[in-house]
Amino acid sequence: MSDVYTAICRGSCVVVTCKQETQYNVIFDAVEFLRNNCNWYKGSWEGRAILVKLRESVPESESSFGKILLRLSREIVIATQMSTHNKVHKLLGCCLETKVPVLIYEWVAAETLEDRILLKDEKQNKLPVLEWKDRLRIAWEISCAVSYFHSAFPRPFIHGYLEPLSVFLNQDNAAILSNFSLSASIPEGQNFVVDHFVEETRGYEAPEYQTRREFTEYTDVYSFGVLFLVLLTGKDATFSCICIGENAKSTNIIDWVTSKIRNKRISEIVDPVINNSEIPASELSASIDLALRCTSFQAYKRPTMEDVEIELCNMLRSSKSIPTTSSVV
Structure with missing residues (x-):
């Protein structure tokens, strides 16, 4: 100790x-x-x-x-x-x-992204809907915190557990990143850390962690990409999907979103509780594209967390939706 x-x-x-x-x-x-x-x-x-x-x-x-x-x-x-x-x-x-x-x-209000996004039906709709701009802002706030993890110290820290349960929302619906018991730093002279203590996170794990138990900054980027898709769609990383004429089967959110794009049904990707009429088409396309780049199978094809933060910030600034309370220290 x-x-x-x-x-x-x-x-x-x-x-x-x-x-x-x-x-x-x-x-x-x-x-x-x-x-x-x-x-x-x-x-x-x-x-x-x-x-x-x-x-x-x-x-x-x-x-x-x-x-x-x-x-x-x-x-x-x-x-x-x-x-x-x-x-x-x-x-x-x-x-x-x-x-x-x-x-x-x-103290942070005892609500996580899981409560507000994935458990909204179980909460009997008592919690206010997070609209499109709120979700973009929350994604940006999370990216700011994770980027800080990666770049603020001599050796990068890896969060290792990015999922809805790891993000609290305060009274202003601002994101507060939590849950650091599974985080780790990359050792001096190495580009990754092998960590056998980290548990699986229900579809948020990068492929290189699943196969080799290797963590880098890009495994966090992958998990963030899945988390961003959860914010956009209102669906969990893995869920049961019922197709016409077929029994319910388990699918992952990346394959589901990719299928919707391939079949030119991009409007069906957005969480149905969001008012779609207020979402600019270019913003929706850019958000989905960013999330899918973050979840590229090969780590070197993913953007850095700093790049993600900048892209999201530019999206928000273009629509003038960053509140003054969300400035980054």
């Missing part, structure tokens, strides 16, 4: 005592969407609202427990360094006296 203490000393994360850490109340809505046996709780610390990340179940085997500690220590190190960016979930402190470290994050 030495890296954890180094990160705490250099960053803005502070160590709290267990007595302080236990002063929280459960947010049941937040527990519903969380994975990897981690729960989020609402609390109050020094007069401010916070989110407490706590792993409820601890595996009995020593090797599995060691992996959990490694992931949490990695999250503390990376989140502390990334906290200077205003689109990254800010880690305020941690408790290291418990068997498994407890992490204290800034």
Whole structure:
């Protein structure tokens, strides 16, 4: 855990005592969407609202427990360094006296992109629809945060887990990138990192990770491309598709979008809850083209995250839809 203490000393994360850490109340809505046996709780610390990340179940085997500690220590190190960016979930402190470290994050409304895009029917339409411009802006905000991961430090950091569950939305519907327990940095003198701790993310993994477990900046680009398609279509990375005269079958979002383009049915790609009449045809084509370039099978054909950020920024500026609250630090 030495890296954890180094990160705490250099960053803005502070160590709290267990007595302080236990002063929280459960947010049941937040527990519903969380994975990897981690729960989020609402609390109050020094007069401010916070989110407490706590792993409820601890595996009995020593090797599995060691992996959990490694992931949490990695999250503390990376989140502390990334906290200077205003689109990254800010880690305020941690408790290291418990068997498994407890992490204290800034308060963000307990809604993720999964709630707003993929679970909107289950929420009985109680959540406002994210319109086209909102989704472009959110994609840009995510790209800003991931680009910062890749370029702000001497060695690139790879997020490794870009999917709707990893993105919170605050009260202004601005994207806040979270979930750093599976992130990693590329070692000195290497162009990739082999990481066996990262779990599959339901269709968001790049081909080179699936076959060789290799992570580079371009694996994040691939995952972002899938996430961008999810934003545009309202569909998950993999879903059941029912064709006329056929039984339901599982398909992935890339093949589905490509098929729609091939059959000249591009208007059917957009999430039906969005008002299509407000979407410029050129903007729709450019967005889909960017997402598909990000998901190219060969990594070298994908744009960099910085290029993605610039393209999305140009799209938004051309339609004058970037709010002043979304400036990047």
